[in-house]
Amino acid sequence: MVNETLFVQLLDLACGGLLLTAVLVLWRRELVVIIHVFAVQGAALAALVGVLAVHEDSIELGAVAAGVLVLRAGVLPYLLRRALASAGEARRETRPLVNVAASLLTAAVLTLLAYAVSRPLVELAPSGLMSPATQAIPIGLTVVLIGFFVLVTRRRALSQLVGFLLMDNGITAVGFLTTSGVGLIVELGVSLDVLLAVLVLQILTARMRETFGDTDLDELRELRD
Amino acid sequence: MSALGIVGGVVQPVLIVAGSPLLVGVMRQVRARLEGRAGPGVGQPWRDLRKLFGKERISPRGTSEVFRVAPLVLVATTLVVAVVTPFVTTDSAVDPVADLFAVVALLALGAVTLALAGLDTGTAFGGMGSSREMTILALVEPTLLVSIFALSVRVGSTNLGAIVSATLHDPARVISPVSLLAAVALIIVIVAETGRLPVDNPSTHLELTMVHEAMVLEYAGPDLALVELASAMRMSVFLGLLANLFLPWGIASTATPIALLVGVLALIIKVGLLGVLLAAGEVFLAKLRLFRVPELLAGSFLLSLLAVAASFFLA
Numbered sequence: 001m002v003n004e005t006l007f008v009q010l011l012d013l014a015c016g017g018l019l020l021t022a023v024l025v026l027w028r029r030e031l032v033v034i035i036h037v038f039a040v041q042g043a044a045l046a047a048l049v050g051v052l053a054v055h056e057d058s059i060e061l062g063a064v065a066a067g068v069l070v071l072r073a074g075v076l077p078y079l080l081r082r083a084l085a086s087a088g089e090a091r092r093e094t095r096p097l098v099n100v101a102a103s104l105l106t107a108a109v110l111t112l113l114a115y116a117v118s119r120p121l122v123e124l125a126p127s128g129l130m131s132p133a134t135q136a137i138p139i140g141l142t143v144v145l146i147g148f149f150v151l152v153t154r155r156r157a158l159s160q161l162v163g164f165l166l167m168d169n170g171i172t173a174v175g176f177l178t179t180s181g182v183g184l185i186v187e188l189g190v191s192l193d194v195l196l197a198v199l200v201l202q203i204l205t206a207r208m209r210e211t212f213g214d215t216d217l218d219e220l221r222e223l224r225d
Numbered sequence: 226m227s228a229l230g231i232v233g234g235v236v237q238p239v240l241i242v243a244g245s246p247l248l249v250g251v252m253r254q255v256r257a258r259l260e261g262r263a264g265p266g267v268g269q270p271w272r273d274l275r276k277l278f279g280k281e282r283i284s285p286r287g288t289s290e291v292f293r294v295a296p297l298v299l300v301a302t303t304l305v306v307a308v309v310t311p312f313v314t315t316d317s318a319v320d321p322v323a324d325l326f327a328v329v330a331l332l333a334l335g336a337v338t339l340a341l342a343g344l345d346t347g348t349a350f351g352g353m354g355s356s357r358e359m360t361i362l363a364l365v366e367p368t369l370l371v372s373i374f375a376l377s378v379r380v381g382s383t384n385l386g387a388i389v390s391a392t393l394h395d396p397a398r399v400i401s402p403v404s405l406l407a408a409v410a411l412i413i414v415i416v417a418e419t420g421r422l423p424v425d426n427p428s429t430h431l432e433l434t435m436v437h438e439a440m441v442l443e444y445a446g447p448d449l450a451l452v453e454l455a456s457a458m459r460m461s462v463f464l465g466l467l468a469n470l471f472l473p474w475g476i477a478s479t480a481t482p483i484a485l486l487v488g489v490l491a492l493i494i495k496v497g498l499l500g501v502l503l504a505a506g507e508v509f510l511a512k513l514r515l516f517r518v519p520e521l522l523a524g525s526f527l528l529s530l531l532a533v534a535a536s537f538f539l540a
Contacts, residue, residue, distance in 0.1 A: 005397070015539065027524050
């Protein structure tokens with residue numbers, strides 16, 4: 001086991017990175033910047049898993065960390081960028097349903113909500129064992145809630161996709177923080193699931209644009225022949 | 226009240242008053258050079274101040290005492306902050322005032338007095354500038370309080386000296402999410418509060434965009450000099466606060482001459498570097514639309530709130 005305080009500090013830093021990037025996704029309007037920030041969040045998540053792997057001395061967890069890094073900081077942002085490049089001029093989230101200042105304040109409320117909700121979970125942890133990781137659960141939950149908020153308030157298909165992926169990042173973070181790894185097979189299955197979802201949604205976005213010339217999902221309310 | 230506190234209480238205001246126009250000069254010079262101009266030189270703000278102090282006092286017809294007193298209040302509150310805040314020494318001359326809430330309240334008092342003076346002139350620009358300044362101030366003050374509060378949670382005291390010496394003894398705190406989030410929030414707030422780009426353009430006199438300049442448009446002569454000096458001092462105070470809250474190294478904790486000298490040099494270097502960085506950053510920025518400013522400040526408020534939340538989550 002490496003130095004305990006160093007472990008706590010690195011873990012806290014990775015969690016801070018997760019939180020900050022989630023807020024930045026909510027804050028920025030340019031889709032290119034949002035995708036960059038999402039890639040940074042993937043790296044922060046991989047760092048979190050890596051720190052846990054070093055702390056647990058587990059090679060399996062280290063492999064999972066490498067997988068998370070490749071998938072969430074490499075492949076998914078690459079796919080998103082390709083989807084954006086073919087999107088033409090629609091490069092900004094111009095009119096979110098809730099304006100940016102209000103959604104930032106909502107994120108503040110969501111943080112407090114996540115803290116209140118996860119209190120019982122944090123108290124469940126066996127005292128002393130793994131406590132720094134368990135204490136960071138509210139941060140994972142905040143990322144889930146912010147991701148859900150992005151998913152429901154944004155209009156562009158691509159930013160909704162990023163919201164979905166943000167939720168997934170949050171869920172993965174909570175999973176690692178509570179159990180320190182659910183096993184290589186399960187993680188592999190979940191990762192493949194996410195990858196497939198993104199691929200399917202990317203095809204769906206492309207088809208939508210071919211049909212309607214836009215990816216503003218509010219235009220899809222009416223039925224057309 | 227210790228010897229260290231008294232020495233700090235004498236050295237700090239002298240340093241801030243003498244150095245802040247030079248800081249403004251350095252920042253203007255850096256900007257000028259980066260924009261390909263020769264620039265007026267580092268000493269120009271002091272030359273301007275000397276010229277303005279030599280003129281006779283003029284106040285517009287119809288203005289009241291508020292207009293005449295405001296520059297003095299602005300300078301006085303900033304001077305008190307310069308005396309008590311731990312810039313050069315960790316001890317403070319008047320320890321109870323070196324409190325987070327007291328210092329922020331003093332700084333807000335100066336800004337509010339100046340806004341009242343802008344309203345007092347009864348001109349369109351004065352009123353417009355004051356109303357904009359108040360809009361920004363109302364969003365800036367909570368963020369300022371909350372982000373410094375995030376640092377004080379770990380220390381268990383809102384005394385600025387205690388916060389600075391706690392960071393000095395435990396350097397690992399600087400690289401924690403709490404510090405980083407609070408630092409980002411504080412930087413945004415300081416940019417807004419001192420009227421720099423992208424919130425306000427300090428070098429413009431274009432009617433529709435100015436905020437701070439619109440408020441002080443009616444001042445002339447020695448009064449204008451006081452307002453300009455106080456603005457420069459406020460900037461040094463804010464940058465000094467930022468530097469010492471997050472990077473307190475070099476600050477004097479004993480009353481020996483060498484420690485004091487190191488403290489003075491460290492403050493000059495830290496504040497100078499921050500000023501140069503700020504000026505260099507401004508070259509790459511355009512002014513934000515006024516209606517986008519609340520968005521920026523809401524973001525910084527969220528970051529400061531997250532800093533406080535993180536200081537409880539990750540304790």
